[in-house]
Amino acid sequence: MRKQIAAANWKMNLNLNEANELLKGLIAENVELSSGQEAVFAVPFPYLLLAKDNLKGNKYFFIAAQNCYIKESGAFTGEVSAPMLASCGIEYVIIGHSERREYFNENNFTLSQKIDVCLKNKLKPIFCCGESLAIREGGTQNDYVETQLKESLLHLDATEIKGFVIAYEPIWAIGTGKTATAGQAQEMHAHIRHILTEKYGNDIAQSISILYGGSVKAANAKEIFGKPDVDGGLVGGASLNASEFAEIMRSLKK
Ligand code: PGA
Helix, strand or coil: CCCCCEEECCCCCCCCHHHHHHHHHHCCCCCCCCCEEEEEECCCCHHHHHHHHHCCCCCCCEEEECCCCCCCCCCCCCCCCHHHHHHHCCCCCEEEEEHHHCCCCHHHHHHHHHHHHHHHCEEEEEEEECHHHHHHCCHHHHHHHHHHHHCCCCCHHHHHCCCCCCEECCHHHCCEEEEEEECHHHHHHHHHHHHHHHHHHHHHHHEEEEEEEECHHHHHHHHHHHHCCCCCEEEEHHHHHHHHHHHHHHCCCC
């Protein structure tokens, strides 16, 4: 069975004290995950080591960066590289979040380079894809997501993509309180898995975790995660509250 993952995306929120409080709160929740389940915490760069240190007692908890640069080192003021993250013991990196695509002009080609530099440094990318409201209303969301996958991901070979993590996040559902229905999520996840099956065969496609993101909260997590091709979620707003996120972790399929 592929991994079931609850990933917290703190985005650019919380000061140091607040981050500490949230980490303490998460530990106090005593969430018991089981083998095959993971929780991933994508925290802002200054808090990566703090989060790693605080959460190291739980073997199912992992730390993620929210981005990294395409180059490994050099004169790129303000950027953070994959080797730096790896040397800090960080396990995951979110790649291609729609906010990075929108505000920082990241395109499918840049993202393919970021995926490569992550893999080279043994970091696990969480590759985000998903369509805007205009595309959904035009009915071309399947083709749009397929192009995102083709241009950023499908150059990988079977060994590289085995066990990979993809997050489907329809942009119209992010931070809007408007969740895709569990049925809409399942439909797109099945489409993504179909694309992966055509390219890599069933075994590899079945090993890839596809997370849903967009207004996931404790109240809807169980229904969404219960769908056969939904392997957990990437959670923004609701991950900033310890008891809410704890409930979301507890909603993962066993
Ligand atoms: P949200 O964000 O849960 O606040 O909608 C999800 C995301 O952007 O990863």
